[in-house]
Amino acid sequence: MSFSSCIYSGFVTHRRFKPKRHFFSYKTFSLLIDLNEVENLEKKIKFFSYNKFNILSFYNVDHGPRDGSCLVKWTKKILAESKIDIGSGTIKLLCFPRIFGYVFNPLSIFYCYDKNLQLKAVLYEVKNTFNEQHTYVFPTSPSSNLILHKCDKKFYVSPFIEMKTFYNFRLLKPEKILNVFIKQGDDGGTLLTACQVGKKIEMSSKNLFLQFLIHPLMSFKVILAIHFEAFRLWSKGIKHVK
Numbered sequence: 001m002s003f004s005s006c007i008y009s010g011f012v013t014h015r016r017f018k019p020k021r022h023f024f025s026y027k028t029f030s031l032l033i034d035l036n037e038v039e040n041l042e043k044k045i046k047f048f049s050y051n052k053f054n055i056l057s058f059y060n061v062d063h064g065p066r067d068g069s070c071l072v073k074w075t076k077k078i079l080a081e082s083k084i085d086i087g088s089g090t091i092k093l094l095c096f097p098r099i100f101g102y103v104f105n106p107l108s109i110f111y112c113y114d115k116n117l118q119l120k121a122v123l124y125e126v127k128n129t130f131n132e133q134h135t136y137v138f139p140t141s142p143s144s145n146l147i148l149h150k151c152d153k154k155f156y157v158s159p160f161i162e163m164k165t166f167y168n169f170r171l172l173k174p175e176k177i178l179n180v181f182i183k184q185g186d187d188g189g190t191l192l193t194a195c196q197v198g199k200k201i202e203m204s205s206k207n208l209f210l211q212f213l214i215h216p217l218m219s220f221k222v223i224l225a226i227h228f229e230a231f232r233l234w235s236k237g238i239k240h241v242k
Helices: 038-044 071-081 205-214 218-235
Strands: 006-016 022-034 048-050 056-058 091-095 107-113 119-127 133-139 146-152 166-172 177-186 189-202
Touching: 006 205, 022 038, 022 189, 022 205, 022 218, 038 048, 071 091, 071 107, 071 119, 071 133, 107 177, 119 146, 119 166, 133 146, 189 205
Parallel strands: 048 056
Antiparallel strands: 006 022, 006 189, 022 091, 091 107, 107 119, 119 133, 146 166, 166 177, 177 189
């Protein structure tokens, strides 16, 4: 059985430009999950579960309203509030899976398609380490493979960046490759850039288990890396922002 869902294997990089330069990069794999077929993924992949503990798993409670309710209904409600209608279309969610029951997703992206498989909207779900999140909602142009969005920062993320900044999002539609590029800046120029790139891999038990073997503790690595890099920034004397 072939799935609309897939795996993207690649890496994430962060580059800070001021007040001091800082850089890090780490290898990751992400899942692009068609929310209409997540139950079938559980049935076909024995070490993957939906809303239940397993080696790899996906939980509704990690996204959207964070109450475990249906993510498709929640997404369509959020779209309707922004006057975006995808009808009976498909919603795909780019995220890290839980590994042994744990995950932290700094950024998850909802790709919202209409019934003709045209991308109509993108939701950027941003989380911080205080278990808070904010979702930025944007319509897209179905005629372009390149997605460009810009908005003011509305949510506290890094303890080393002031609130009065803005984001530039630049994405390619997720197909054979994944390319997500985010630039954060202020009136004085670029503060940092973050990029996630990956190569598409067919969703199967073999391919998913191989990614797990390559990145066995990835979800723990992500949160540890965030705190380690924060310590490095603090040690460089960068001002802490409450």
